[in-house]
Amino acid sequence: MRCRKCPTRAVIKIPRHHTAFCGPCLTEFVRTQVQRAIKTERMFTPDDRILVAVSGGKDSLTLWEILLALGYRADALYVDLGIGGYSARSREKVEQFAQQFAEPRQARLLVHQIKEEEGAGIRELADLVRRPTCSACGTIKRYHFNRVALANQYDVMATGHNLDDEAARLLGNVLRWQEDYLHKQGPNLPASVEGFAKKVKPLYRLTEREIAAYALVNRIDYIVEECPMAKGSKMLLYKDVLNRLETESPGTKQTFYWRFLERQANQTSTAPSMQDTDRTVLQPCRLCGQPTTADTCMYCKMMARAKSALV
Amino acid sequence: MMHVSMHVRVNHPPKELEIPGPKRVREVLRELGLIPEAYLVIRNDELVTEDEILRDTDIIDIRPVISGG
Ligand code: SF4
Ligand SMILES: [Zn+2]
Numbered sequence: 106m107r108c109r110k111c112p113t114r115a116v117i118k119i120p121r122h123h124t125a126f127c128g129p130c131l132t133e134f135v136r137t138q139v140q141r142a143i144k145t146e147r148m149f150t151p152d153d154r155i156l157v158a159v160s161g162g163k164d165s166l167t168l169w170e171i172l173l174a175l176g177y178r179a180d181a182l183y184v185d186l187g188i189g190g191y192s193a194r195s196r197e198k199v200e201q202f203a204q205q206f207a208e209p210r211q212a213r214l215l216v217h218q219i220k221e222e223e224g225a226g227i228r229e230l231a232d233l234v235r236r237p238t239c240s241a242c243g244t245i246k247r248y249h250f251n252r253v254a255l256a257n258q259y260d261v262m263a264t265g266h267n268l269d270d271e272a273a274r275l276l277g278n279v280l281r282w283q284e285d286y287l288h289k290q291g292p293n294l295p296a297s298v299e300g301f302a303k304k305v306k307p308l309y310r311l312t313e314r315e316i317a318a319y320a321l322v323n324r325i326d327y328i329v330e331e332c333p334m335a336k337g338s339k340m341l342l343y344k345d346v347l348n349r350l351e352t353e354s355p356g357t358k359q360t361f362y363w364r365f366l367e368r369q370a371n372q373t374s375t376a377p378s379m380q381d382t383d384r385t386v387l388q389p390c391r392l393c394g395q396p397t398t399a400d401t402c403m404y405c406k407m408m409a410r411a412k413s414a415l416v
Numbered sequence: 417m418m419h420v421s422m423h424v425r426v427n428h429p430p431k432e433l434e435i436p437g438p439k440r441v442r443e444v445l446r447e448l449g450l451i452p453e454a455y456l457v458i459r460n461d462e463l464v465t466e467d468e469i470l471r472d473t474d475i476i477d478i479r480p481v482i483s484g485g
């Protein structure tokens with residue numbers, strides 16, 4: 106099979122766009138999609154300072170590489186969860202990447218270590234507060250990204266969520282008709298209230314497979330191994346179902362998520378905006394000042410419980 | 417008799433198996449029950465499309481692209 110843009114052999118077929126690319130043309134395609142996402146969703150400008158949430162996986166490292174290649178001012182934050190060998194290996198990938206791609210462009214890697222700062226690894230913490238590991242992990246990661254972004258005056262936080270992530274999450278929410286969650290599913294979540302950093306997802310136009318191929322072609326060495334806690338997750342099931350549909354009928358994932366975004370965009374004129382709803386329900390946490398619906402935020406509550414169990 | 421040797425990394429620890437060629441990537445994936453949308457096929461360090469023919473001496477790496485996060 107030939108590349109559709111030049112006479113070279115193709116390395117990937119992209120059925121949803123009826124096309125196929127060689128390595129360099131894939132690179133161009135992926136970067137163009139990211140640039141389009143940034144522009145059409147008004148995510149940020151070349152003057153903005155961006156904080157990328159990196160895990161060592163393909164999506165977040167690829168996102169960081171692309172932003173740097175496109176000339177954006179992007180630093181990154183890695184949260185070391187303290188999950189034995191997995192955390193050690195993923196951290197090594199992130200540090201290698203930072204040395205190879207970020208340092209030459211004067212971009213910085215920030216690291217937060219849960220074990221050192223919170224007193225125990227994420228699995229132990231979750232046990233102490235009797236919550237599922239992934240839900241405790243989500244709370245802690247969100248908290249620190251927001252805290253670091255605000256403390257260092259970043260204009261925007263970027264995550265590596267891709268089309269598969271967003272379509273799978275949408276499917277999960279729709280299956281349970283969790284309409285409250287639907288309005289928080291866009292690729293651009295504005296800084297709704299004082300104390301919340303703006304959040305964007307510049308990879309939402311690209312599938313996991315396209316991103317993995319980009320990483321491979323551009324020699325981005327990421328951790329292929331999964332976090333051991335992800336085993337048997339609902340997300341994996343939804344992604345599998347969507348990929349079966351995608352194989353039979355290319356474009357399914359894109360249509361499902363993008364049409365949802367279009368509907369959402371059309372509705373915003375009548376429905377109260379997320380900013381307005383948030384402003385009425387959120388207030389600063391009594392202990393840390395981050396916005397919360399209660400008087401103490403989830404993170405502070407969790408840490409208070411963990412501390413009393415730790416002593 | 418030479419073999420296509422495939423390093424299938426669907427689960428941990430990695431599974432290795434031998435499949436006789438020549439065969440198209442698409443057929444190998446189908447035989448293994450893998451959906452093309454969820455994997456990349458790498459031949460001797462190079463990414464290949466589903467219509468590519470794999471031969472007996474090739475070293476094939478099948479890499480899952482789906483993550484649970
Ligand atoms: S799988 Fe769970 S524990 Fe592991 S990084 Fe993701 S949310 Fe955290
Ligand atoms: Zn080309």
Ligand SMILES: [Zn+2]
Nearest residue numbers: 390393402405
């Ligand atoms: Zn708090």
